[in-house]
Amino acid sequence: EPEVTQTPSHQVTQMGQEVILRCVPISNHLYFYWYRQILGQKVEFLVSFYNNEISEKSEIFDDQFSVERPDGSNFTLKIRSTKLEDSAMYFCARTGRAGLNTEAFFGQGTRLTVV
Amino acid sequence: AQKVTQAQTEISVVEKEDVTLDCVYETRDTTYYLFWYKQPPSGELVFLIRRNSFDEQNEISGRYSWNFQKSTSSFNFTITASQVVDSAVYFCALSEGRSSSSASKIIFGSGTRLSIRP
Numbered sequence: 001e002p003e004v005t006q007t008p009s010h011q012v013t014q015m016g017q018e019v020i021l022r023c024v025p026i027s028n029h030l031y032f033y034w035y036r037q038i039l040g041q042k043v044e045f046l047v048s049f050y051n052n053e054i055s056e057k058s059e060i061f062d063d064q065f066s067v068e069r070p071d072g073s074n075f076t077l078k079i080r081s082t083k084l085e086d087s088a089m090y091f092c093a094r095t096g097r098a099g100l101n102t103e104a105f106f107g108q109g110t111r112l113t114v115v
Numbered sequence: 116a117q118k119v120t121q122a123q124t125e126i127s128v129v130e131k132e133d134v135t136l137d138c139v140y141e142t143r144d145t146t147y148y149l150f151w152y153k154q155p156p157s158g159e160l161v162f163l164i165r166r167n168s169f170d171e172q173n174e175i176s177g178r179y180s181w182n183f184q185k186s187t188s189s190f191n192f193t194i195t196a197s198q199v200v201d202s203a204v205y206f207c208a209l210s211e212g213r214s215s216s217s218a219s220k221i222i223f224g225s226g227t228r229l230s231i232r233p
Contacts, residue, residue, distance in 0.1 A: 033220065035221075043206060058220075091160060103162045109159060
């Protein structure tokens with residue numbers, strides 16, 4: 001059973017469109033993350049989210065990105081106006097209840113293709 | 116600044132051979148954490164191991180073993196008697212110690228693609 005579930009598994013969107021990627025943690029955790037992996041490249045940190053607020057964000061996470069946890073359960077990543085270079089695998093992750101300095105458990109990923 | 120270097124881009128060995136994946140890291144923190152993740156062809160990221168900076172004891176888990184050496188800032192991963200199912204991309208990663216008020220991101224290396232030939 002996955003630690004987190006991501007939907008959709010694959011999304012194709014036209015350039016300029018908004019997309020929302022969803023992550024549903026299996027159990028109640030406080031620390032969440034989004035990472036991105038462009039095809040064939042390394043996994044890059046986008047943003048961390050703790051106690052319903054952004055804890056840290058990378059340079060990649062610019063104004064076109066946003067995260068929220070609207071219903072206290074689902075954790076979403078929104079890309080407002082997609083670009084071709086946003087095509088990548090997006091992973092949601094959570095750490096343990098202690099949150100800190102523990103391993104991250106990743107969802108199965110959402111493959112985003114911008115055309 | 117944190118950095119993880121995996122100099123081996125691709126490794127190919129014949130089944131049953133032993134193989135070592137190298138990982139060198141950089142950090143200014145005295146407290147940090149090291150990880151290895153496996154990414155099989157299906158694409159998910161599978162956690163393998165975590166090591167704390169204050170614990171240099173090597174670890175063995177079945178055919179897998181890890182050698183952590185602070186003196187050389189290395190955290191190498193060895194697979195003994197490799198099998199075709201070990202074929203995957205392996206990522207070494209690092210996170211710094213943090214206080215309770217913030218989450219700790221993980222910085223990944225560029226990965227080593229391991230191919231095990233039958």
